[in-house]
Amino acid sequence: MTYGMKLAGTGKALPCRLLTNEELENYMQTSREWIESHTGIRQRYLCTEENILTLAAQAAQQAIEQAEKDPSFTREKIRVVLAATSTGYYAFPSVAAMTVGALGLSEHVYAADLSAACTGFIYGLGTAASLLASGMGEYALIIGCEEFSRILELSDRSTGMLFGDGAGAAVIRLEPSAKQTFFWQVWTRGNEEWLSCPGINCGRDVFCPEQKTEPSLIRMNGPEVFRFAVKAIPQAIDQVCALAGKAPADIDHIVCHQANSRIIDAVKKKYPGLEGRFYINIGEYGNTSAASIPIALAEMDEKGLLQSGRTLLTVGFGAGLTWGGALLQL
Numbered sequence: 001m002t003y004g005m006k007l008a009g010t011g012k013a014l015p016c017r018l019l020t021n022e023e024l025e026n027y028m029q030t031s032r033e034w035i036e037s038h039t040g041i042r043q044r045y046l047c048t049e050e051n052i053l054t055l056a057a058q059a060a061q062q063a064i065e066q067a068e069k070d071p072s073f074t075r076e077k078i079r080v081v082l083a084a085t086s087t088g089y090y091a092f093p094s095v096a097a098m099t100v101g102a103l104g105l106s107e108h109v110y111a112a113d114l115s116a117a118c119t120g121f122i123y124g125l126g127t128a129a130s131l132l133a134s135g136m137g138e139y140a141l142i143i144g145c146e147e148f149s150r151i152l153e154l155s156d157r158s159t160g161m162l163f164g165d166g167a168g169a170a171v172i173r174l175e176p177s178a179k180q181t182f183f184w185q186v187w188t189r190g191n192e193e194w195l196s197c198p199g200i201n202c203g204r205d206v207f208c209p210e211q212k213t214e215p216s217l218i219r220m221n222g223p224e225v226f227r228f229a230v231k232a233i234p235q236a237i238d239q240v241c242a243l244a245g246k247a248p249a250d251i252d253h254i255v256c257h258q259a260n261s262r263i264i265d266a267v268k269k270k271y272p273g274l275e276g277r278f279y280i281n282i283g284e285y286g287n288t289s290a291a292s293i294p295i296a297l298a299e300m301d302e303k304g305l306l307q308s309g310r311t312l313l314t315v316g317f318g319a320g321l322t323w324g325g326a327l328l329q330l
């Protein structure tokens, strides 16, 4: 089956509380210079008054309003809502279901959360496109949203300076046509050693309710994840380009998950001449996990970079381990 897929709208939402590297020096043994030179991060936003549900709804609302500029779109036509997240507000109901309610979307909708850590938005895009292509409807809303501040210890030098909260969203439209405009591929390797968060497995014993449980916090072996990412990203770029019958040089914009600017710098070296096509905004937001790619897309959209005819390649990697890429002809 061949089908076209178009980007119909993008949106993003960030909490109002800004935490700079300078302020972070009060919470952990570090220096603003170390953080910026080792990660590219200058600041991040963390939830205080907001939460993941309000951020997801705000980003989704913005993406829908943008899609509404096309008179043939109505929000009732959204038949798929996927929220890629590892930090949902509740274990259940899902962020996606709560967003359907918050925005008054049609009940005639497939709404679910998707857990693929920092690769979540790629999994979400591909899954949503597949559901539309299978006949589920014409429009899908994909949200990438995280509230990592709930699983973060600011005094932990291996993670506390890296992550930020935020949400990004995209509306995509199925265009039944002869020309395929969307290609994606993902990989998964079971490994909890380098990057994990206990979640409900935090030591609670149903027979000993008085027993103290550990808070569920992120655990990461940064150098191992770094090495993994530097191999995984080029694999995704090369294989998704091959699927689409393109060369990396045919891609106008490459948007990698924003985990560390040094990871992207290392990948750039493998694509001489294409360095300027990699979009980097980690300095401003930190690593927002599943939200980093859709936040970047919304920002690029605001700057007028996502022009019709251009080719966009998004690449994610993270816990799972998971990694993958999605190519969209705009």
Ligand code: UT7
Pocket (backbone or CB within 6 Å): 029, 030, 031, 034, 035, 038, 039, 118, 156, 157, 158, 159, 161, 162, 221, 222, 223, 224, 225, 226, 229, 259, 260, 263, 287, 289, 317, 318, 319
């Ligand atoms: O989206 C999820 C995927 N996650 C990632 O992609 C994370 C990938 N990994 C990374 O981004 C990096 O590994 C980190 C930023 C987490 C760490 O940077 P690194 O260059 O790999 O540091 P390291 O752990 O190898 O430590 C190097 C040095 C050590 O000092 P010595 O032993 O060389 O004297 C550490 O003690 O840097 C020191 N260090 C710090 N210094 C100040 C480690 N963390 C910090 C810190 N502040 N926060």
